[in-house]
Amino acid sequence: MMSGAVNMKTSELQYRSLIRDELQEVQAYLLHPVPNMPPPLSEAIKELINSGGKRLRPALTILSTYICGADVVQAIPLAAAIEMLHTATLIHDDLIDNARVRRGAKTLNACWSPSTTVLAGDVVFAWAAKLAAQTQNLYLMKRFSETLEVICYGELNQMFYGLGVLPTVTTYYERIYAKTGSLFALTTEAGGILARYSEAQVQQLHRFGMLLGRAFQIVDDILDFMSDEDTLGKPVGSDLRHGLITLPVLHYVQTFPGDTRISQVLQRTATEETYQSLIEDLHHSDAAEWAMTQAQEDVRQALEILYGYPPTPYRHAMEEIAHFSIQRGY
């Protein structure tokens, strides 16, 4: 993606073989048969779930459970619940953003009416809550609901106060915590909660996941304009086209404060030509590299926390995911 960077591929990551059985159990939960639902819709939802090949959130949940020495039996339905919650938010997000393509496939809202898509998301929330209840851990259930709350608040605040205005770096970080960091943090604190760690230890694990999620989202925001449509599985520059100013673009704005195209992006008045030229100029600027430095610093801090745990294969797999989160091309 950037000069000198070596892209890692999910298929080469060792966590996939290390916790293959556990991830298969998660998969069984995710693709459970749904007898009472219209088959065409349940098939479409399952296709969407199936397309999330990385299964990073389930992997983080299971690895954090092993790292903390807790019983993985409870972690498996939780891992599935978290992936399901993630899927539900994607369904509603795509509807809200009117996104037509995700992971190279048509979104639910591209195939079904808005009403059906709203209800499809609701059903997946219900599945997520049902799976979360199977963890047999009330504190985790509470954290699960709180995380959904944070995700929704983040989107609503963006919708109410974020449109048409240049965000501050703080606002950007708040937004991506709500969008990605909060759920990543839940996956990594889960192990600590199941292992009945102290509140301070759980907080530290939360911070680990938050940093990981933040790095992951920053890289997503870089790839949004640095990658290509085939790799992304969606159009290049989607964020800009939605009037969304991400960290690399914020840095670009600070470097070129007089660039009037940014106001056009914020006002949603930019033409296709403007988007293209801005994306090209972003490529030639240090925006991506600067943002990548921030993501690398997050991963460095995350790894510092991780190194406090015994050097088991599970910890090594988690380290690998941390590196992957910033060395990926998709």
Add this chain to the structure above:
Amino acid sequence: MMSGAVNMKTSELQYRSLIRDELQEVQAYLLHPVPNMPPPLSEAIKELINSGGKRLRPALTILSTYICGADVVQAIPLAAAIEMLHTATLIHDDLIDNARVRRGAKTLNACWSPSTTVLAGDVVFAWAAKLAAQTQNLYLMKRFSETLEVICYGELNQMFYGLGVLPTVTTYYERIYAKTGSLFALTTEAGGILARYSEAQVQQLHRFGMLLGRAFQIVDDILDFMSDEDTLGKPVGSDLRHGLITLPVLHYVQTFPGDTRISQVLQRTATEETYQSLIEDLHHSDAAEWAMTQAQEDVRQALEILYGYPPTPYRHAMEEIAHFSIQRGY
């Protein structure tokens, strides 16, 4: 409403004084402050919650807990969770049905964009799940999620297979179980679950609530065309206008199988004149009375179950709600 019927008023029901303190605690949960959410939206949601004056579902939850001799402390957050879940489904339903008025006030979707309304419903789901987690009862959490699932399946099946077709009586009953009966059933079985009753006893309490909810919904479906806009807080004949054939109309169709206006309702090609004339003819037919007989039979069977419990003031209040569900004008 119908000749000879005496309408009961919620304000005259004794449950309101009997469990006043408990309902006030529920209210405190329902109207908790929400610091992280855009204030205009949280105010609008609270207004909607506040307009649900009857609080039938919370009352049923608390009364069933007292009747079964369980600890009411856990029942209070559950009662709030159930009311919150009900509110979340109303928010998404109004969006889906493009309803502009509910309980005499503008719906959320009439005031906010579809995107905001989707997220507003999601937030209320999150609040509901958070409250449900406070019951400290995993089985109840599971039942809570399953009920949300049933509600969604009901709507999706109606959307996929119910439009444009005359339903059978069985399909009608399935639909109103999903829509109303399932949540009523959860309120009444809650007491049994908290009291650690046997599965058979919990099943019986579920049946009690299901029958009550069914009667309640049949009366709702009667009032939809027998009442007036001021009392309903929404336009008369909303169901017909949405192509929805309810139990009284099904009876009318069986009595007058040749009435071509029904096909127009199903095909959504009916004119305002057609709706008006059909509503008038429904008034003059025995449709409402016949459907009311079915609701009365449901309440009779429900009371039979209730009479198996000791004759405490709580049971009497529950009996009163059962009577109210069919003797109300709104």
